[in-house]
Amino acid sequence: MAVLVRLTAAGMDAATYDQVSTQLTGLVKTQPGFMMHVAYPSPGGFSVGEVWESRGQFETWFNENVKPNVPGVQHEVIELHAVVQP
Numbered sequence: 085m086a087v088l089v090r091l092t093a094a095g096m097d098a099a100t101y102d103q104v105s106t107q108l109t110g111l112v113k114t115q116p117g118f119m120m121h122v123a124y125p126s127p128g129g130f131s132v133g134e135v136w137e138s139r140g141q142f143e144t145w146f147n148e149n150v151k152p153n154v155p156g157v158q159h160e161v162i163e164l165h166a167v168v169q170p
Contacts, residue, residue, distance in 0.1 A: 086119070
């Protein structure tokens with residue numbers, strides 16, 4: 085089942101996101117199950133939303149690539165009922 089993942093990095097600004105994302109963007113595009121990534125400023129930090137085909141695919145990516153490179157990032161995984169793509 086597809087999932088929406090909301091990640092929040094307290095204290096992160098756009099410049100820091102841009103620096104970290106340069107390392108990770110190319111990699112995430114090739115990950116099995118990755119569907120979409122968005123990033124936006126949020127109160128007190130920066131947030132990311134991603135859609136993945138499954139929780140397991142996201143968790144593998146997160147544990148191997150995000151967690152070691154973005155200290156203190158928090159995430160929430162929400163199971164989706166529907167995903168509509170063009």
